Amino acid sequence: MTEGVDLVIFGASGDLSRRKILPSLKHLAARNGMALRVIGAGRSEQTRDEFRDLVNQSSGSSELAATAEWVRLSYRDPASFAPVKELLDGAKTAIFYLATPPETFSDILGAVGNSGMATKGDPSRRIVVEKPLGHDLASARKLNSQLAAAFDEEQIFRIDHYLAKDTVQNVLAFRFSNSLFEPVWNRNLVDTILITAAEEEGIGSRAGYYDQIGAVRDMIQNHVLQLLALVTMEPPTTFDSDYIRRAKRGALRAMSPLDPAQAVRGQYEGYLEEEGVGPDSRRETYAAARVRIENWRWDGVPIFVRTGKALKRRATEIVIKLRDAPMLRVGGRRQRGIATLIVIRIQPDEGITLRIGAKRPGVRFEMVPAGMRLDYSRLTRIALPDAYENVLSEVLAGGHSAFPGGEEIELSWEIVDPLIKSWEFEGHPEPYPKGSWGPQAADDLVASGGGGRWIISGDEPGTS
Ligand code: BG6
Numbered sequence: 157m158t159e160g161v162d163l164v165i166f167g168a169s170g171d172l173s174r175r176k177i178l179p180s181l182k183h184l185a186a187r188n189g190m191a192l193r194v195i196g197a198g199r200s201e202q203t204r205d206e207f208r209d210l211v212n213q214s215s216g217s218s219e220l221a222a223t224a225e226w227v228r229l230s231y232r233d234p235a236s237f238a239p240v241k242e243l244l245d246g247a248k249t250a251i252f253y254l255a256t257p258p259e260t261f262s263d264i265l266g267a268v269g270n271s272g273m274a275t276k277g278d279p280s281r282r283i284v285v286e287k288p289l290g291h292d293l294a295s296a297r298k299l300n301s302q303l304a305a306a307f308d309e310e311q312i313f314r315i316d317h318y319l320a321k322d323t324v325q326n327v328l329a330f331r332f333s334n335s336l337f338e339p340v341w342n343r344n345l346v347d348t349i350l351i352t353a354a355e356e357e358g359i360g361s362r363a364g365y366y367d368q369i370g371a372v373r374d375m376i377q378n379h380v381l382q383l384l385a386l387v388t389m390e391p392p393t394t395f396d397s398d399y400i401r402r403a404k405r406g407a408l409r410a411m412s413p414l415d416p417a418q419a420v421r422g423q424y425e426g427y428l429e430e431e432g433v434g435p436d437s438r439r440e441t442y443a444a445a446r447v448r449i450e451n452w453r454w455d456g457v458p459i460f461v462r463t464g465k466a467l468k469r470r471a472t473e474i475v476i477k478l479r480d481a482p483m484l485r486v487g488g489r490r491q492r493g494i495a496t497l498i499v500i501r502i503q504p505d506e507g508i509t510l511r512i513g514a515k516r517p518g519v520r521f522e523m524v525p526a527g528m529r530l531d532y533s534r535l536t537r538i539a540l541p542d543a544y545e546n547v548l549s550e551v552l553a554g555g556h557s558a559f560p561g562g563e564e565i566e567l568s569w570e571i572v573d574p575l576i577k578s579w580e581f582e583g584h585p586e587p588y589p590k591g592s593w594g595p596q597a598a599d600d601l602v603a604s605g606g607g608g609r610w611i612i613s614g615d616e617p618g619t620s
Contacts, residue, residue: 160191161249161552164240166264167256168196168226169210172286176317177255178214180544185220187549194224195243198256201228231260234267241273250274251551253284261285262302269306277308284313284551287378288369292576293569300562313551313559318379320546320558323506323532327386327474328395330500330508337498338391340478342453347495348607349387349459350475353380354467358424358590359441363432371443372572372579375463381408381568382560383502384447384461387474388454397556401564408567410451416578418605419445422595423585424466440585441465444598445575446605458607462598466590472502475611481513486521494525499613506532506540511618525618 163181165173178194185192196207207226212218225243229236244250252268254261265283268274274281283303290296303312318324331337340346353375359366366374382404389407392399422442428435442464449459481493494513501507507530514526533540541549550558560568586595593610602609613619 160185160193161251162193162195162244162247163251163253164195164197164244165253165255166197166231166260167254168194168198169200169202169207170198170255172255174210174214176544177253177548178211178220179216180542180548181220182215182217184545184548184552190552192220194220195227195240196224197227197229197237197240199228199230202226231256231263231267234263234270237267237271237273241271244273249280249282249552251282251284255286258288258291258299261299265302265306274306274311276306276311279310279554281307282311282313282551282554283307284315286315288373289314289378289565290569291369291373293566293573296565296569300566303562309562310554310556312562313547313556314562314565315547316378316382316558316560317543317547318502319382319560320543320550321502322540322546323500323502324383324386325558326508326532327383327500328400331387332391332395341476343455343457345478346454346457346476347479348475348477349384349457350477350602350607350611351380351383351387351459351461351473352475352610352612353383353461353463353472354470354593354612355463355465356467356470356591358427358466359430359433361431363430366441367433367437367439370440370576370579371463371465372440372576376443376445376461377568377572378560378565380461380463381411381571382564383472383474384411384459385564387476387500388449388459390453395557397559400557401561404560405563405567407449408564408571410449410454411571412448412450413571413573414445414447414575416575418601419443419575420462420595420598420601421579421582421585422464422588422598424464424590425587426466426590438582438584440579442467442585442588442594442598443575444594444601446601446607447571458602458605460602460605460607460610462594462610464588464594468591468593469614470504471612471614473613474500474502475613476500477608477611484523491521491523494523494618497611497616497619499611499616499619501532501613508532509613509619511616525616527618527620 212221444462484491497511
């Protein structure tokens with residue numbers, strides 16, 4: 157029994173726990189002024205001391221390691237959860253974190269719920285789940301109902317670590333605390349919205365997971381649609397999580413299901429040779445799609461999203477391109493206006509650039525692209541907190557603003573399901589060279605859809 161918080165990590169010796177969860181705990185407990193005890197649970201055979209070593213190595217905290225406990229269990233066998241229950245006896249707050257493969261979720265939820273370790277409606281018992289939250293709409297619904305059987309919505313925390321990135325939360329501050337931008341944020345002045353979530357790395361050693369999943373399920377269904385929802389939603393009534401979620405649901409509801417005829421599927425050259433990938437895998441490592449939002453604010457605005465592995469460089473950005481200003485006539489010559497771009501850089505080089513047209517210095521009246529730049533890291537002296545630290549900090553505090561609600565998850569699956577289903581029957585994805593920006597067809601998609609071309613800061617004049 158402890159006075160503080162018990163964090164039960166199922167799958168605690170796995171990759172997610174070692175790389176993300178445990179390292180984020182080091183500063184967390186101190187920052188939240190509470191005693192945190194880690195209870196690792198999982199299938200691997202190890203002693204408590206071995207687990208303590210692992211906690212020490214992964215978190216860099218000897219204090220956390222000193223109190224950590226290890227319970228070996230079999231997810232299929234509810235009786236094997238008994239030692240966890242004993243450890244939690246009298247615990248003030250207990251958080252159950254499922255860092256395990258999705259096929260174990262139902263057994264764990266059943267065991268935790270039925271054993272009385274957690275009671276539905278008791279806010280001191282919380283459950284944290286990680287994606288994949290389903291692999292299509294039907295399975296996402298099933299998971300939501302399994303969660304709902306054991307926990308109330310306020311006790312459930314579904315992680316989308318993009319929502320916990322500081323720069324993603326800044327989208328709300330940027331949009332709704334500056335009266336300059338909101339008046340132009342609609343179909344009257346916005347010409348195109350482009351979202352890129354590009355990664356430079358390939359799949360590394362994650363073939364076992366990735367080859368079953370692909371880019372749409374891995375990135376678009378969750379991170380990218382969440383970004384798009386934040387960018388396109390109506391102003392929330394307040395910034396409390398209930399209202400933010402409500403506003404996001406409104407945005408997601410207005411998005412049409414993705415049309416396979418308006419989407420591009422790619423696979424990087426060399427993917428088939430990656431360890432663990434089948435020789436004839438048709439799994440996409442790149443996806444681009446047009447998203448239609450049918451509401452008063454966005455109807456008709458070309459909106460495109462793309463994501464992929466092994467691309468030119470790591471860059472997650474939202475680009476809002478405003479309509480061109482009218483042509484300028486100077487001394488009988490016609491000068492083309494320079495489109496205003498609002499570039500929200502989620503990572504790296506976190507910040508916002510406003511790309512405008514300016515007069516080129518000198519005697520002639522000529523336009524040049526010029527950037528006004530907010531460098532996000534310069535707003536603080538501290539290092540930006542890791543997304544997982546933000547996530548867990550909010551779980552400890554019981555807040556929900558960095559977590560998508562169950563309905564959002566289902567709405568997002570409704571949007572991507574037709575694409576996923578249709579791609580299951582298609583041939584090989586379009587190959588693209590590693591280090592490129594993906595298949596040519598994605599450029600054609602944007603050009604033919606009235607979006608011009610993909611824009612990425614650094615490559616675009618005035619945005620570097
Ligand atoms: C994860 C995906 O959710 O996000 C990974 O499963 C991806 O495939 C990762 O690499 C990207 O996260 P970040 O924070 O590095 O942009």
